[in-house]
Each structure stands twice: as structure tokens, then as C-alpha cells.
Amino acid sequence: MSRTHVRTHVTCEVNGDAVDFLTEDGESLLNALRDELGLTGAKEGCGTGDCGACSIIMDGRLQCSCLIFAPEANGTQITTCEGLATAGELHPLQQCFLEGAALQCGVCTPGFLVAAKVLLDENPDPTETEVRYALAGNLCRCTGYDKIVRSVLDAGVQIRTSAA
Amino acid sequence: MRYAAPTTTDEVRALLGSNPDAIVFAGATDVVPQMRGGRPEPSLAIDLKKIDRLMSVSLDGDTWHIGAAAPTSLLTHNADFTADFPGISEAAGLIGSDQIQNRCSLGGNLCNASPAADSVPVLVVNDAVAVIAGADGDRRVPVADVVTGPGQTSLAHDEIVVCFEIARPAARTSDAYLRLIPRTEMDIAVVGAGVRLTLGDDGTVSAASVALGAVAPTVVRVPDAEAALVGSRLDDDALAAAAAAASEACNPIDDKRGTITYRRQVAGVLTRRATNIAGERVTNAQGVSQ
Numbered sequence: 001m002s003r004t005h006v007r008t009h010v011t012c013e014v015n016g017d018a019v020d021f022l023t024e025d026g027e028s029l030l031n032a033l034r035d036e037l038g039l040t041g042a043k044e045g046c047g048t049g050d051c052g053a054c055s056i057i058m059d060g061r062l063q064c065s066c067l068i069f070a071p072e073a074n075g076t077q078i079t080t081c082e083g084l085a086t087a088g089e090l091h092p093l094q095q096c097f098l099e100g101a102a103l104q105c106g107v108c109t110p111g112f113l114v115a116a117k118v119l120l121d122e123n124p125d126p127t128e129t130e131v132r133y134a135l136a137g138n139l140c141r142c143t144g145y146d147k148i149v150r151s152v153l154d155a156g157v158q159i160r161t162s163a164a
Numbered sequence: 165m166r167y168a169a170p171t172t173t174d175e176v177r178a179l180l181g182s183n184p185d186a187i188v189f190a191g192a193t194d195v196v197p198q199m200r201g202g203r204p205e206p207s208l209a210i211d212l213k214k215i216d217r218l219m220s221v222s223l224d225g226d227t228w229h230i231g232a233a234a235p236t237s238l239l240t241h242n243a244d245f246t247a248d249f250p251g252i253s254e255a256a257g258l259i260g261s262d263q264i265q266n267r268c269s270l271g272g273n274l275c276n277a278s279p280a281a282d283s284v285p286v287l288v289v290n291d292a293v294a295v296i297a298g299a300d301g302d303r304r305v306p307v308a309d310v311v312t313g314p315g316q317t318s319l320a321h322d323e324i325v326v327c328f329e330i331a332r333p334a335a336r337t338s339d340a341y342l343r344l345i346p347r348t349e350m351d352i353a354v355v356g357a358g359v360r361l362t363l364g365d366d367g368t369v370s371a372a373s374v375a376l377g378a379v380a381p382t383v384v385r386v387p388d389a390e391a392a393l394v395g396s397r398l399d400d401d402a403l404a405a406a407a408a409a410a411s412e413a414c415n416p417i418d419d420k421r422g423t424i425t426y427r428r429q430v431a432g433v434l435t436r437r438a439t440n441i442a443g444e445r446v447t448n449a450q451g452v453s454q
Contacts, residue, residue, distance in 0.1 A: 006166045026165035026205060028196075048197035049264055050350065061237070061266040067196045068267075071167040072211060115262070136349035137261020 008071045014039065015083030021070075029068035030054045033080060041081040041110040045139065052138035055111035056080050062118045064137075081110035084117060092158040093117060093151070100151035104142035112138045116152045124159045126152075169211040173218075173297040173326060176210055180322040183208045188324055190218070190233035191267030193260065194276045217326055218271070221245065226332045232271025232294075232325040236283070240265065248332055250445060251286045251339030251358060251438075258282050258343060261350055271325045277311045278352075280378035284311070285358030286341040288383055289373035292330045298323040313381045334371075337362040338445035340438040343377070344430050346421065353378040354422040357410065357434035361393070361442040369393045369443075374406065374435055379414035379427050386413045389435060398443045406439060407432030 011020040014037060021036035028047075033039045033056070045051035047066050054065040057079040084091035093116050096102070103109045112135060119126060119134040126134065131152050132145075140148060170176050180186050186208040189195045199205055212218050218233040221242060228245060236256035239245050246253040259268055259282050273283045274294065284307065292307045298320060307328070310317050319325070333339070339360040345351035356377035364370045372393035374386040388409035396402030416427035 025167035047200055049193050062263050063266050064263045067192050137263040
């Protein structure tokens with residue numbers, strides 16, 4: 001039996017679109033998203049689940065795509081940061097990150113956006129402490145945390161205002 | 165590497181039997197970093213998350229059944245489970261980030277066999293039982309007997325932990341888990357302490373369980389601390405004796421996270437504090453504030 005180049009056909013839904021791709025079984029979902037589907041938002045920071053730059057939502061749960069073997073995605077629903085904007089309109093989080101200068105080098109930003117979306121979907125009115133705990137799995141090597149946290153809080157205000 | 169996602173434990177056991185270097189995984193939160201760190205890639209990685217029995221969390225009569233591969237966020241988000249076992253829930257909520265807790269499992273935390281595994285001390289004090297699927301059907305083993313050393317378990321190659329059975333706590337009983345890490349989140353325990361207490365109506369401790377993590381090759385139960393607490397009303401003398409017994413029971417290593425002296429000291433401090441928390445949980449109206 002061959003130990004290499006075992007390729008599996010994966011069918012799943014990414015950002016609302018039905019997609020399929022071929023992947024080697026040992027490949028990470030992160031690499032499959034980037035290399036097979038061209039979705040380069042999710043980044044590899046550490047490759048070991050520590051930094052959160054590869055965060056995605058799979059079947060409703062925030063996860064590190066670097067820890068997921070690509071074949072695990074078969075039959076799942078996935079949201080990446082590319083799925084946050086709708087009909088050409090930025091998600092409030094994206095708009096607030098832009099206006100609040102909540103990014104420096106930007107590598108961590110897609111992961112922060114996805115993790116923050118999960119938080120605000122569950123709780124659009126978090127405290128600063130809740131934001132900081134919810135984002136504890138996302139590291140910013142430029143250490144721009146304060147602006148990130150403020151922008152998430154601002155996005156919560158926007159979401160609550162538009163829902164009111 | 166091939167990937168397989170069987171839907172029954174029999175299929176898992178057959179795959180393990182015919183693939184001597186195969187591994188099983190749930191969240192792969194330890195497996196992937198280990199492979200990245202140079203662990204040889206197995207010929208076959210078996211995903212356990214498609215097996216219903218390994219993924220469910222349910223209360224059946226007076227016994228909780230926790231699927232071995234269920235993400236620990238299912239426990240931290242389960243109000244009924246957290247009311248029964250606030251200590252297990254808080255230990256599960258200390259493992260990595262939200263991203264990790266949506267992948268990692270009690271079965272993986274146990275079978276990875278790290279001395280610092282956060283969920284194990286508090287499973288031990290709650291007398292949790294691991295249900296293991298093997299050649300002769302299921303066998304039941306106390307969680308304390310699964311890990312035999314760092315990275316080593318008592319499981320045969322073709323055995324897997326299916327679920328954990330944890331009896332609901334007796335009346336006036338609660339638990340707590342504390343750990344020390346160098347930062348607030350996202351690190352590995354320097355010391356972890358799990359405690360379960362049962363109090364009589366007058367506040368006297370009628371039963372106590374104490375277990376420590378990260379201070380020895382496997383989780384350490386501390387009978388001398390338990391004996392010091394039973395019969396007391398959690399007064400200073402009893403707490404000091406329990407703390408001293410915990411420090412004495414340690415057999416720690418020196419490493420970058422802490423020295424032997426420091427770990428011994430902290431084991432006593434955390435034992436005292438976790439004991440107080442478990443006691444407060446009992447006295448604060450069956451104790452459960454999360």
C-alpha cells in the first residue's frame with residue numbers, strides 16, 4: 001500500500017457555496033482552503049493551534065483549520081473570513097477594524113475577525129473582559145490588542161443599533 | 165498517511181488490528197503538533213468523531229456519559245453538567261482556547277497521557293470510569309488507572325476509550341479545579357489541583373478526594389490530604405495539614421515552567437484554595453455558581 005499521495009475527494013460547503021477538491025489525506029484543511037480553493041484569508045501562523053490565525057467556523061464551531069485534516073471537512077459547512085462580507089458590503093467587524101486601525105501587519109486579522117464574529121453572534125453586547133477571553137486563542141505579534149478589542153466592542157454597538 | 169472515519173468501534177478496532185502504526189484521534193490538538201514536532205507520520209489516522217457513542221454527552225439515570233471524543237466545549241456549555249461538576253467544567257474550560265475546546269476531548273486529554281493534562285485530576289477525584297472497547301467487549305477502568313507514565317497508557321493497541329461514566333455527585337458534594345500557569349490563558353499547567361468534598365449538615369467534611377496534576381509522572385491522589393480534611397470543618401489547621409500533605413506527595417521535575425521546590429509549594433497552595441472553593445460551592449446552596 002502506498003504511504004504517499006493518497007488523495008481523497010472532499011465535498012463541502014464553504015461560505016455558502018458547494019465546493020469540492022482533491023486532497024492528500026495528511027494535508028491540513030488550512031492548506032486545502034488556501035491551495036485548492038484559493039481562499040488565502042486564513043493564515044498559518046504557528047501550525048500547532050496556538051495562534052488562531054487559521055481560525056474558521058466549521059459546522060458552527062470556531063476551530064483552527066491547521067489542526068483539521070482536510071478529509072475531515074467532507075460534508076461540513078465552513079465559514080472563512082472571506083464569507084463575512086455579504087453582497088459587497090463589509091461585515092460591521094471588518095468596517096470597525098478598518099476605521100479603528102485594528103491591524104498592523106494583518107496576518108492575524110482574518111482569524112481575529114472570524115473569532116470575533118462567533119463571539120458577537122452569540123453575544124452582541126460583550127464586556128471588554130469577555131472580548132479579551134473570547135479572543136485569547138488569537139495572537140497578534142504586533143501586539144495591537146487594544147485597538148482590536150475596541151473595534152470588536154464598536155462592532156457590537158453597530159450590530160445592536162442596526163438590529164434595534 | 166491515509167485517513168479513515170469509521171462509524172463503529174468494531175471498525176476502529178479492526179483498522180487498528182491490521183495497521184500496527186495506526187493512531188486514533190479526536191481533535192488532533194496534540195497529534196498535529198506532535199507530527200509537526202517530528203513524530204513519524206502514521207500510515208493511518210483514524211478519526212473517532214463519526215462514532216455517535218464517542219460524541220454524545222448525556223445523563224442516563226444518575227450517571228453522566230461523556231463521549232471520549234466529544235469536544236470539551238459541549239461540557240462547558242452544558243448547564244446541567246456544569247451544575248453537577250463545576251470542577252470538571254472549569255478544567256475543561258482551561259484547556260487551550262475556544263478554538264481548541266471545540267476540538268479537544270476528555271479521551272484525548274487522558275490518552276495523550278501528559279502529566280499536566282488539566283481534566284484528569286478532577287476526573288479522578290470524581291471517581292470517573294473510562295469505558296474501554298477491546299477484544300472482549302467493553303471493560304471499565306478507573307480513570308486513575310489508565311495512564312501509566314508520560315505518554316503511556318494501559319490500553320492495548322487495538323483498544324480505545326469510548327466514553328466516561330461519572331456518577332452524579334451525592335448530596336452536599338461539590339468539586340473544584342485550579343491550576344497555575346505563567347499567564348492567564350493558553351499554557352500548560354505548572355501544577356493542577358482537583359478536589360471533591362462532601363459536607364455533613366453541620367459543615368463537617370464527611371468525604372474528601374484530592375488529586376494533583378503536573379507534579380509527578382502521572383496524576384497523584386493524596387490520601388493524607390483527604391484524611392486531614394475528613395472530620396474537619398475546613399479550619400486553618402486542617403487546610404494547612406492538607407496543603408502540607410499535597411506538597412509532600414509531589415514528585416515533580418525541574419523544567420522551564422517551574423522548579424521542584426516551586427511546584428511543591430504551589431501544590432499545597434492550590435490544594436488549599438481548591439478545597440475552599442469546593443467547600444463554598446457546597447455551602448452556597450448546593451454550590452454551583454458558574
